[in-house]
Amino acid sequence: MIEAEGLTKFYGSLPAIRDVSFQVEKGEVVGFLGPNGAGKSTTIRILTCYMPPTTGAARVNGLDCFEKSLEVRRVVGYLPESVPLYGEMTVTRFLRFAAAAKKVEARAIKKEIDRVVDVCALEKVSNRIIGHLSKGYRQRVGLAQALLNNPPVLVLDEPTIGLDPGQIIEIRKLIQELGGEHTILLSSHILPEVAQICQRVMIINKGQIIATDSPSNLTSRLQKTARLVIEVNGPAEPLIQALGELKGVQKVTPGQENGARMTIETDPGADLRAEIARLVIGKGLDLLELRAVDLSLEDIFVQLVTEEPSQEEPQS
Numbered sequence: 043m044i045e046a047e048g049l050t051k052f053y054g055s056l057p058a059i060r061d062v063s064f065q066v067e068k069g070e071v072v073g074f075l076g077p078n079g080a081g082k083s084t085t086i087r088i089l090t091c092y093m094p095p096t097t098g099a100a101r102v103n104g105l106d107c108f109e110k111s112l113e114v115r116r117v118v119g120y121l122p123e124s125v126p127l128y129g130e131m132t133v134t135r136f137l138r139f140a141a142a143a144k145k146v147e148a149r150a151i152k153k154e155i156d157r158v159v160d161v162c163a164l165e166k167v168s169n170r171i172i173g174h175l176s177k178g179y180r181q182r183v184g185l186a187q188a189l190l191n192n193p194p195v196l197v198l199d200e201p202t203i204g205l206d207p208g209q210i211i212e213i214r215k216l217i218q219e220l221g222g223e224h225t226i227l228l229s230s231h232i233l234p235e236v237a238q239i240c241q242r243v244m245i246i247n248k249g250q251i252i253a254t255d256s257p258s259n260l261t262s263r264l265q266k267t268a269r270l271v272i273e274v275n276g277p278a279e280p281l282i283q284a285l286g287e288l289k290g291v292q293k294v295t296p297g298q299e300n301g302a303r304m305t306i307e308t309d310p311g312a313d314l315r316a317e318i319a320r321l322v323i324g325k326g327l328d329l330l331e332l333r334a335v336d337l338s339l340e341d342i343f344v345q346l347v348t349e350e351p352s353q354e355e356p357q358s
């Protein structure tokens with residue numbers, strides 16, 4: 043449904059994205075995740091026909107975004123990062139204006155506006171001036187205009203940015219509900235957001251896609267360390283040193299309370315719990331806790347974007 047093929051975009055001499063390729067299948071909800079400046083908006087602007095790539099091709103529904111931009115715009119509902127709303131208009135007036143711009147048939151406009159107002163729960167504010175609405179409601183108005191004409195594809199650029207926690211929950215729920223019917227590409231720099239909403243995540247950093255997978259597979263496939271939490275009763279100093287010398291241990295980080303609680307990073311797949319338990323007892327300490335903890339997607343993201351991928355690693 044959405045295809046990016048070797049997209050590269052230069053701003054002057056700066057390559058904002060380099061050789062970005064991916065596909066989003068019909069009905070998929072895919073997260074496009076990356077830190078600020080990674081190239082998310084640049085990719086999205088190409089896919090939504092706002093600018094051409096320097097090289098490469100983008101297609102939606104089989105239509106080239108550059109050559110068939112009018113047709114592409116008809117099948118894509120786009121929520122830009124900052125929604126260009128007309129603050130002095132009422133919600134209904136703005137949606138009427140947007141519907142006309144999107145060439146919704148005159149006799150269908152009222153019904154279509156009622157539909158998107160209902161989907162985005164805007165009834166209460168439909169006659170209010172947009173400039174007087176909360177940021178959360180303004181974002182819903184942006185989403186409502188993207189839904190006009192019921193486009194099969196939705197491209198949402200940082201849809202929850204600047205919202206308060208309550209508004210974030212509501213917008214995420216709304217996007218999840220839209221997911222059943224629409225193909226959605228959603229950009230975000232918030233990991234829990236994409237993990238919660240999306241079936242698949244593409245991670246972009248410094249203009250290149252560095253990983254693509256489901257949130258849970260990403261966690262298990264890409265983690266470079268496993269993590270144990272341990273708590274002992276007694277002087278921890280000698281233990282910390284002995285743990286650091288164990289084969290398979292990468293790092294020991296003492297906790298704040300006199301070091302008796304610590305985190306141990308180990309090689310993935312190395313289950314050192316029995317060995318560590320013996321070591322603790324052998325040092326005459328009481329073992330109060332020893333358990334493996336899963337690395338969160340957040341931890342993995344930090345690993346991915348802070349380390350250059352090595353030559354041996356697959357860069358899917």
Ligand SMILES: Nc1ncnc2c1ncn2[C@@H]1O[C@H](COP(=O)(O)OP(=O)(O)OP(=O)(O)O)[C@@H](O)[C@H]1O
Nearest residue numbers: 053056058076077078079080081082083084085231
């Ligand atoms: N119009 C522009 N002219 C010059 N450089 C730009 C322009 N737009 C973006 N860039 C640069 O291109 C790179 C990618 O920016 P882009 O906005 O695509 O990233 P992003 O992942 O969407 O980041 P953010 O979350 O901060 O919006 C950045 O280095 C940015 O400074």
